[in-house]
Amino acid sequence: MKLFSSVNNVNDINALVKEGLEIKKNPFAFQHLGKNKTIGLVFMNPSLRTRMSTQKAAMNLGMNVMVLNIDKEGWALELRDGVKMDGATVEHIREAAAVMGQYVDILGLRSFPGLKDREEDYGEVIFNKFVELCGVPVVSLESATRHPLQSLADLITIEELKTKPHPKVVLTWAPHVKALPQAVPNSFAEWMCKADVDFTIAHPAGLELSTAFTQGAIITHNQDEALQDADFIYVKNWSAFEPYGKVIPGNEDWMLTNEKLKNTNNAKIMHCLPVRRDLELSSEILDGPNSIVIKEAANREWAAQAVLKKMLEGL
Amino acid sequence: MKLFSSVNNVNDINALVKEGLEIKKNPFAFQHLGKNKTIGLVFMNPSLRTRMSTQKAAMNLGMNVMVLNIDKEGWALELRDGVKMDGATVEHIREAAAVMGQYVDILGLRSFPGLKDREEDYGEVIFNKFVELCGVPVVSLESATRHPLQSLADLITIEELKTKPHPKVVLTWAPHVKALPQAVPNSFAEWMCKADVDFTIAHPAGLELSTAFTQGAIITHNQDEALQDADFIYVKNWSAFEPYGKVIPGNEDWMLTNEKLKNTNNAKIMHCLPVRRDLELSSEILDGPNSIVIKEAANREWAAQAVLKKMLEGL
Amino acid sequence: MKLFSSVNNVNDINALVKEGLEIKKNPFAFQHLGKNKTIGLVFMNPSLRTRMSTQKAAMNLGMNVMVLNIDKEGWALELRDGVKMDGATVEHIREAAAVMGQYVDILGLRSFPGLKDREEDYGEVIFNKFVELCGVPVVSLESATRHPLQSLADLITIEELKTKPHPKVVLTWAPHVKALPQAVPNSFAEWMCKADVDFTIAHPAGLELSTAFTQGAIITHNQDEALQDADFIYVKNWSAFEPYGKVIPGNEDWMLTNEKLKNTNNAKIMHCLPVRRDLELSSEILDGPNSIVIKEAANREWAAQAVLKKMLEGL
Known part of the structure; x- marks a missing residue:
């Protein structure tokens, strides 16, 4: 290589x-x-x-x-x-x-x-x-x-912790106060599209990723629908691809909480870290049994x- | 451990x-x-x-x-x-x-x-x-x-260079222009209180350390008295514990000089470094035969x- | 040593x-x-x-x-x-x-x-x-x-790439916008003066190096003359020794170009790096066949x- x-x-x-x-x-x-x-x-x-x-x-x-x-x-x-x-x-x-x-x-x-x-x-x-x-x-x-080393670690983590051959993986956008790169979601998307998983991306309208990275993914603006039966949920903020690098205001209700996990398959929660607590992702999840963010980092x-x-x- | x-x-x-x-x-x-x-x-x-x-x-x-x-x-x-x-x-x-x-x-x-x-x-x-x-x-x-690694090195240095079984060790406050932590004196005190030494702390009024670290030490506001017959003198500034973190003005005459070593037992002078020359400790001591600060650092x-x-x- | x-x-x-x-x-x-x-x-x-x-x-x-x-x-x-x-x-x-x-x-x-x-x-x-x-x-x-490690690497590079026993080496001053140290040219000069080379220094009037470093070198204000038949050309800016540390304005035409290499012996071009392109040294030289700056750095x-x-x- x-x-x-x-x-x-x-x-x-x-x-x-x-x-x-x-x-x-x-x-x-x-x-x-x-x-x-x-x-x-x-x-x-x-x-x-x-x-x-x-x-x-x-x-x-x-x-x-x-x-x-x-x-x-x-x-x-x-x-x-x-x-x-x-x-x-x-x-x-x-x-x-x-x-x-x-x-x-x-x-x-x-x-x-x-x-x-x-x-x-x-x-x-x-x-x-x-x-x-x-x-x-x-x-x-x-x-x-x-961020390919991150994505490979993510896939290793999914392989290590999955409980069925073909898990449902959801990448869901999260709120943030700063404009963040699209590197992690781009990369995660292109890896998941080639992996043996059922892959969905959920984000608010206006936050579409470049289609170069998402071929084969199901893409939706409905977070609830996306989370349904999810085995793994990957939480990540990104700024807009168009207009480039902008923060789209609103959408604070996209932050994941235990309540939103109800209809998942007791989903394992992932994040590349660093994560802003109670802005991107709730403390209750990070400190609870569903979070695998530290195992993910270890990988x-x-x-x-x-x-x-x-x-x-x-x- | x-x-x-x-x-x-x-x-x-x-x-x-x-x-x-x-x-x-x-x-x-x-x-x-x-x-x-x-x-x-x-x-x-x-x-x-x-x-x-x-x-x-x-x-x-x-x-x-x-x-x-x-x-x-x-x-x-x-x-x-x-x-x-x-x-x-x-x-x-x-x-x-x-x-x-x-x-x-x-x-x-x-x-x-x-x-x-x-x-x-x-x-x-x-x-x-x-x-x-x-x-x-x-x-x-x-x-x-x-600062326990410092204190252990200090004790190693005393053990290495002592010329009697039970040396007199004096921690003496020194002047400074900035507010410094109490970490080094706290730590030195709690180690000396457990070591096989005769331990005295000297500082101006108002610069008492937390009593949690000084149990067993003799504490005095009279530097001359404290230095009497000292085998080792540990020089260190610290800011006040009460009011917390404040510099107490005055007390510049607490800086150690060769003159002050007269009534000691040809005391060896210690400091954790960095040291502000001619503010905390006189150059004549640091450059003279009584200083062991470099040996202490090596330890x-x-x-x-x-x-x-x-x-x-x-x- | x-x-x-x-x-x-x-x-x-x-x-x-x-x-x-x-x-x-x-x-x-x-x-x-x-x-x-x-x-x-x-x-x-x-x-x-x-x-x-x-x-x-x-x-x-x-x-x-x-x-x-x-x-x-x-x-x-x-x-x-x-x-x-x-x-x-x-x-x-x-x-x-x-x-x-x-x-x-x-x-x-x-x-x-x-x-x-x-x-x-x-x-x-x-x-x-x-x-x-x-x-x-x-x-x-x-x-x-x-900067003696640089100078030793320079001499290693000359030894490695020379095509005759006693090459002509020219140190030529180059323009810059900031006041740079004399360390590299001083050092290069004192090494070349002891090496088995024919050594010339060219710089504008007023940019004389300390004579302590240049004993034995031919020194000239005429760049064209200096470059004649050169085998190696060492390009470097320095600020004035007198008045000390000053930038002497003008002399932008001292930047080396391919045109100036015409009368050299297909000279190899050296620079200690970092180099400011098209200010100190032209891109056409740095990207061309005469530049040996990367090999020099490797050494x-x-x-x-x-x-x-x-x-x-x-x-």
């Missing part, structure tokens, strides 16, 4: 999920693969779960890890070509990406969207430039439009390790 | 001190204990000695180390229960603590007091929430009211390693 | 260059040297290449690495002796340096100049205090007036590793 930035980089998602669950049972079995190999984890934005779980996964595999908070420890990057760099940016992404690739065997990169220019964000300009220029395999630690380690193992095997 | 946040977590402080001194002679003897074990060092505040010494101690034991400056690299944490998180905080401590515990075998946490609300600080809300929720052993890297490594070794043995 | 801060610390620069090239062929051959040894990399300023390449080099040698961004994670340092520390500085460099030396076997330090006080910068006050007080070997990660790893190997051998 030379690139892990979307579900499209994976030949067999069931095999990868299975690999993650195997690794979870025996995390230190493949340390020969990572000996004298180094991953660079480059963060342009904050990170807690991704940072810790990927670092841990790499160490489980015997790798060395270098973490670079490029937003704080490095230089302000110029992304545009053909500009005279006489302003605030100190280094061009062309040099930065190529140089980083010299010191690592695998590069992990986190780069959030600006949520101002849809074409730029959905063009994945920063992420793709790194892929193009760094010369080593790249794993996304969340890019402008996708980030095995998702990352399954992907890094594949990359190491390909070096 | 499942928790190291105060002297009360230690069954036999003499044995732990002895262990620290043994480890100092042979730092790499226990690397099997840490193999494939990971410590997460989580900092909510700056740190130099604690950061480096604990990281080094863990590596001496063969552990992997992940450092998280959560104040800069992660998300702003919500500490209160039952609030709708529609403000500046992005993640609740409940999720953050539980998640971090998934990726590490031992968690180290630094969390300073706010010095605004005594009940909150002395309730150790943040630290205790992590202990309650993370699910793994926790070592304090300094909490709101205690931070062995204190941390003794504690981590105990924790690893209990995993 | 106890200190690596300038070319003067190196007995035989040809042997060191050769060692770097040997290590490049076999990076993991000396891991026994670094076992249970720790390097502390202390940054007072941002760093990308130096940070990553030195960390990687140390790991290649089997060392443990601790990174400290002291400007963000530690305490504000006081540099002056004899001042009452009642202002913004929290820790004196005397304690900080001595303490850091307790936890590491080798210390790496980056400390940029202030560009306000030439005597202070050229006195290397910060760097020298660390060397004096930390008690362990020190490697410069760039100090106020020199930072082998330069660092050669130096650390020497230091480990001396422990």
Whole structure:
């Protein structure tokens, strides 16, 4: 595996999920693969779960890890070509990406969207430039439009905790006060559409995701209907795709509560975290028996390790 | 050992001190204990000695180390229960603590007091929430009211450098321009009260420490009297316990000088560092033969390693 | 080797260059040297290449690495002796340096100049205090007036890519909008003056470097003349030595272009990076066949590793 930035980089998602669950049972079995190999984890934005779980996964595999908070420890990057760099940016992404690739065997990169220019964000300009220029395999630690390590962990969690072969999975929009990226719901949607699940997306009118990620999903504006008989409910806010990056006011009643779980199949509740309590998701759910958000976060380690193992095997 | 946040977590402080001194002679003897074990060092505040010494101690034991400056690299944490998180905080401590515990075998946490609300600080809300929720052993890297790794290093240093079985140890308040926590003096006091030393605390009127930490100590407002025949003098500023967190003006003459050492037993001078020269402690002492502050700092490594070794043995 | 801060610390620069090239062929051959040894990399300023390449080099040698961004994670340092520390500085460099030396076997330090006080910068006050007080070997990660790991990597690159025994090397000044240190050109100059090359420095009038670094170099204000028959061209901006730290306006035509390469010997173009495109150096060169800036950056790893190997051998 030379690139892990979307579900499209994976030949067999069931095999990868299975690999993650195997690794979870025996995390230190493949340390020969990572000996004298180094991953660079480059963060342009904050990170807690991704940072810790990927670092841990790499160490489980015997790798060395270098973490670079490029937003704080490095230089302000110029992304545009053909500009005279006489302003605030100190280094061009062309040099930065190529140089980083010299010191690592695998590069992990986190780069959030600006949520101002849809074409730029959905063009994945920063992420793709790194892929193009760094010369080593790249794993996304969340890019402008996708968060594939999260989605793989989500699918591992569903596989691990499902009680029937073909569970009903519902992605339901949640209220928020800030404009959040569409990366997590996009990514979750494109993974679920390829997984062996019955997949429904529920959101208020005006909050349609890009159809590029939702082919095959049932999409509805009726949350109650969507939740009916759900086995897993994935809660997540996102800002509008059109008009891009905007918060659509109202819809506070979309927050999930125990009351709304009544007609589900005692649904397990998922969230990628961080979650704003009692805004996105009620405390009663997060602190109750239906929440599996911590188990889901724990599986980030095995998702990352399954992907890094594949990359190491390909070096 | 499942928790190291105060002297009360230690069954036999003499044995732990002895262990620290043994480890100092042979730092790499226990690397099997840490193999494939990971410590997460989580900092909510700056740190130099604690950061480096604990990281080094863990590596001496063969552990992997992940450092998280959560104040800069992660998300702003919500500490209160039952609030709708529609403000500046992005993640609740409940999720953050539980998640971090998934990726590490031992968690180290630094969390300073706010010095605004005594009940909150002395309730150790943040630290205790992590202990309650993370699910793994926790070592304090300094909490709101205690700094036990410092105190253990202090006691190791006294044991190492004492020239009589039962030395006189004096904790003396020092001037400062900022309001500092009581964590170091509280902690030093509660350790000294249990150690095999003759322990005196000297401070200006109005700067009494909480009596919870000083049971058994001689307490005086007369610095000269306190210093008489002292073998070790521990210099430290702290802000008032009542009114909480306030700087009491005046008392600049409490700064220790060579002149004041005259009636001591050629006392060795200690300070946890960082120290403000010629405000808290005179340069002539810091640069002179009586200062043992660098040896004391060096012993931070062995204190941390003794504690981590105990924790690893209990995993 | 106890200190690596300038070319003067190196007995035989040809042997060191050769060692770097040997290590490049076999990076993991000396891991026994670094076992249970720790390097502390202390940054007072941002760093990308130096940070990553030195960390990687140390790991290649089997060392443990601790990174400290002291400007963000530690305490504000006081540099002056004899001042009452009642202002913004929290820790004196005397304690900080001595303490850091307790936890590491080798210390790496980056400390940029202030560009306000030439005597202070050229006195290397910060760097020298660390060397004096930390008690362990020190490697410069760039100090106020020199960047020796860069220069060694530069010389390794020239040795690796030269096509004749005694190549012509030209250091040519480049335009910039900010006042930059003289560390890189100083250091490059003093290394080239001792290397087996024909060395010319070209810069506009008023931008003379300190003569302490340029003994033996041909110095000219005529860029065209300097570039004639050049085999390697090293492009770099620096601010004035006199008046110290000032940007001299004009001279934008000193930016190197393909047109200017016409009369060179198909010169290879070097830059320490980060580089401001189309201000310091044209994109057409950076993206063209003559640029060797990425190979040069890659050699930072082998330069660092050669130096650390020497230091480990001396422990």
